[in-house]
Amino acid sequence: MTKSSKLPLLSLKDIVMFPGMALPIFVDRKRTINTVELTKANAIRLMIVTQKNCISKQCAAELYNIGCIGVIRQLLRLPDGTMKVMVEGVQRSEIISTRSNNFQCCEVIPFAYEYQTSNPRTIESLFRMVVNRFECYLHLNKRYSEEAELTLRMIGGFDLKEVNKLFDTIAISVVPGLKQKQRMLEAPTIEARLEILAERIEYEMSSLLLEDRLQDRIKHQMEKSQKEYFLHEQLKAIQKELGEPEELSDIDRVVGCIEASKMPEDVKAKAKRELRKLRTMAPSSADSNVIRSYIEVLISLPWKRKSVAQIDINKAEDLLNANHYGLSEVKSRVIEHLVISKRAGKARTPILCFVGPPGVGKTSLGRSIAKAIGRRFVRASLGGVHDEAEIRGHRRTYVGSMPGKILQSLIKVKVCNPLFLLDEVDKVGSDLRGDPASALLEVLDPEQNSFFCDHYIEVEFDLSDVMFIATANSLNIPKPLVDRMEVIKIPGYTEDEKANIAHAYLIKKHLINSGLKEGEVCFSKNAINEMIRYYTREPGVRSLEKEIAKICRKIARKALNLKESTHHVISSNNLKHYLGNPKYSITNSLKQGRIGQVAGLAWSESGGDLLFIEALILSGKGRILRTGSLGKVMKESIEAARSITRSRVCVVNLCAPISESDIHIHAPENAVPKDGPSAGVAVVVSIFSVLTDSIVRSEVAVTGEVTLNGEVLPIGGLTEKLYAAQRGNARTVLIPEDNLKELESMPNRSKLTINVVPIKWIDQALIIMLKTPQKLLKSFGVPTVTPSSYAHQTEY
Structure with missing residues (x-):
């Protein structure tokens, strides 16, 4: 019987030890470390066997019985407490029994058939x-x-x-x-x-031969397209290892994205048809890039993804009041929409158009409305857009084609019900490439935008959940487009409103932007009023904001040089030190009346302004001279005024014969173009003033178109003109009687501090504005105003 021996036991995972084999082993378990140290210390051999299952725990049942006796040739202790052991196999042996304590040991005998003789x-x-x-x-x-x-x-x-x-x-x-x-x-x-x-x-040889034959067969059968595909797949693997983005999207991932995008069934069917085309194309072909981009756009569109928010009427109203001063009509319209949406569920989304001069807060108001109603905000500027494809997209046949601004913005915002602000809609142009304003008709028509079709995607997209808001400086917009929107006019601010906005919003904003504390700078009311009157001339507050920012920057620089915090008071006395000399002044003509100079009122995209008409009588042959960069309509108004004057010279005491005199009509500020019919009354008054040598009342301004019969017709831009007259310190404004209904519905009418007198005939304007006895201005069957009736009219 073969003699047995007791040896320490070392088990291995995934490795079989053979005699003559040298193997490095890393030892980390405590019991195994004890086994190795015992073997090394006593210079004895150890039994090495393999575990049947590398996942299971080390036990006798999980060890093979046949293993190899080994010798430790080298032992290295590592800093983390583990060991690296170099073991060499010596002889096959068989385990009879095992025992576990602080270390494992076993009883082994040499392999029973190791030296059995054979032929x-x-x-x-x-x-x-x-x-x-x-x-x-x-x-x-x-x-x-x-x-x-x-x-x-x-x-x-x-x-x-x-x-x-x-x-x-x-x-x-x-x-x-x-x-x-x-x-x-x-x-x-x-x-x-x-x-x-x-x-x-x-x-193993047959496997190698089969592998060689398969490689040769594949190599000979591979065509050019297959070779390109193979190389491309290798490139993808290399890019993946390098951490670079893959050139192609995985087809299976694209299919999953199509299913997850919740697009309509007809759109899904079209996307799958395009995907089948993509499968059959070479990745490097130009058409594959076009199809791939098209599918990605379809997947990216928010077909049914919406932002959900609870409508809180009180919270929305407080938010609008906190962010914007005044604008009661706009706020009321938004609150009405919220109330209807809350009561009726899905209400018809309104399409609002804010029309007003620059700087009154149209764009920021759209952002505040989006926050108040719980929608995401997206803005698209239409200023200078001339190509219809900017709205409706390019067809895929063109190189570099893409969707229009509408769908691009929806992809960016990732929901199908945002608040979409179409900024500067009145600046849209048209040329040979198309008319973008006509393309907007489908977008802004509630009856059509449910089936909006972009030229790029070639399928219908529902825009009915989008709340569109447009902004414009004027109503110089195609009439069909205006007809599809609810126009809300935002007038320019009065001086009081500008002062309130400055104290409530602008000063706090620029103190924070300049890194100043609230107590370091204090603006007095007089300083703000003088900034509004002498350093800005605008309907909005954009220039006022720049002046406040300029003062804050200067104070911040001064505080940095002094390296200490000081208190600065901005008053009317030191305002010039920060802003320099005043840029504007109150017109002298309003302080003292002059012959032939009348204060008219004009309107532009920037708001209302005073427009002075000057007349001068010269010796000549009855001609009319016109200067001041006047437009065609305004020149015609001057001709009509001359005819009215000539028809009444027989009843007016003239200082010079009209047939022997030339009249020069001039509108100052030649660099500014002027046009429109609303200066007709002012021209007639100025001509009568020089012919009768009468002084024009300096505190009265006038606006209105006049007919050859002397009737005063209504004009536009009344609100802006009245605010301009108030800024110019006019006390009384004459307006056409037909504009009286507009005055009654004017927002913030109580903030007007001037008297408004409606007139129907030119005789009324002459009696009020000229310092001439009334007997010199005889009427031709039209009613005139008496001093008592004039006093009554000034209550408006």
């Missing part, structure tokens, strides 16, 4: 066959190890003592699997071992 001739034949097949295997396998090649060179003639060594070396090099190696380790005789090894070498 020498059979072993020699098997030996030579294994050597020959192994040599062929090394030539076929390009990845063989140098150790295997060295072993082949050292093989000489047949020697029974070297058979086991050769078998172990070849088995380590050829056999790939754990179970196959363990099977070779447990082979009972030399003959059985050689047979198993020969069988395994034949199997």
Whole structure:
């Protein structure tokens, strides 16, 4: 009976130890470390076996019985407490029993059939066959190890003592699997071992030959497109390893995105048809890029994604009041929409158009409305847009085609119900490339925008959930487009409103922007009023904001130089120190009346302003001279005024004969173009003033168109003109009687501090504005105003 011995036990995972094999092992478990230290300290051998399952815990039932006795050749202790052990296999052995304590040990005996004798001739034949097949295997396998090649060179003639060594070396090099190696380790005789090894070498050689044949076949059958695809896939793998983005989207991912996008069924069917085309195309073709971009746009569109928010009427009203001063009509309209949406569910989305001069807060008001109603905000500027494709997109046949501004903005905001601000809609132009304003008709028409079709996507997209708000400086918009919107006019601010806005919003904003504390700078009321009157001339507050920012920057610089915080008071006395000399002044003509100079009122996109008309009588032949960059309509108004004057000269005491005099009509500020019919009354008054040598009342301003019969017709821009007259310190304004209804519905009418007198005939304007006895101005069957009735009219 073979004598047994007790040895420490070391188990391995995924590795089978053969005799003659040197193997580095990393040891980290405490019990295994104890086993290695015991073996090294006592200079004894240890038993090395392999676990059947590398995941299960180490126990006797999970260990193979056949293993290899090894010797520790080198031991290295690592800083983290683990060990690196170099072990060399010596002899096959069999485990009889195991025992566990602080370390594992076992009782082993030499392998029972290790030296069993067999037929020498059979072993020699098997030996030579294994050597020959192994040599062929090394030539076929390009990845063989140098150790295997060295072993082949050292093989000489047949020697029974070297058979086991050769078998172990070849088995380590050829056999790939754990179970196959363990099977070779447990082979009972030399003959059985050689047979198993020969069988395994034949199997590996057949696999190599089959792989070579398949590679040759694929290489000869690969066409140009297949080769490009193969190279492209390799490039994708390389880019993935380098962390670069892939050039192509995965087809399966695209299919999943199409299903997840919740697009309508007809759109989904079109996207899948385009995807099938993409599958059949080469990735490098130009059409594949076009189709890929088209599918990505369809996936990116928010077909049914909405932002959901609870409508709180009180909160929305407080938010609008906190962010914007005045604008009661706009706020009331927004609150009405919220109330209807809350009571009726999905209300018809209004299309509002804010019309007003620059700087009154139209764009910021749209942002505040979006916050108040719980919608996302997106803005598209239409200023300078000339191409219809900017709205409706380009067709895919064009190079670089893309969707229009509407769909691009929806893709950016990622919901289908945002608040969409169409800024500067009155600046849209038209040329040979199309008319963008006509393209907006479908967008802004509630009856049509449910089926909006962009030229790029070629399918319908529902815009009915989008709340569109347009802004414009004037109503110089195509009439069909205006008809589809609810126009809300935002007038310019009065001086009081500007002062309130400055104290409530602008000063706090620029103190924060300049890094100043609230107590460091204080603006007095007089300073703000003088800034409004002498440093700005605008209907909005944009220039006022720039002046406040300028003062804050200067104070911040001064505080930085002083390196200490001081208190600065901005008053009317030191305002010039920060802003320099005043840019504007109150017109002198309003302080003292003059002959032939009348204060008219004009309107432009920037708001209302005073427009002075001057007349001068010269000796001549009854001609009219016109200067001041006047437009065609205004020149016609001057001709009509001359005819009215000539028809009444027989009843007016003239200071000079009209047939022997030339009259020069001039509108100051030649660089500013002027046009429109509303200066007709002012021209008539100025001509009568120079003909009768009468002084015009300086505190009275006038606006209105006049007919040849002397009737005063209504004009536009009344609100802006009245605010301009108030800024110019006029006390009384004459307006056409037909504009009286507009005055009664005017917002913030109570803030007007001037008297408004409606007139129907030119005689009324002459009696009020000229300091001439009333007997010099005889009427021709039209009613005139008496001093008592004039006093009554000034109550408006």
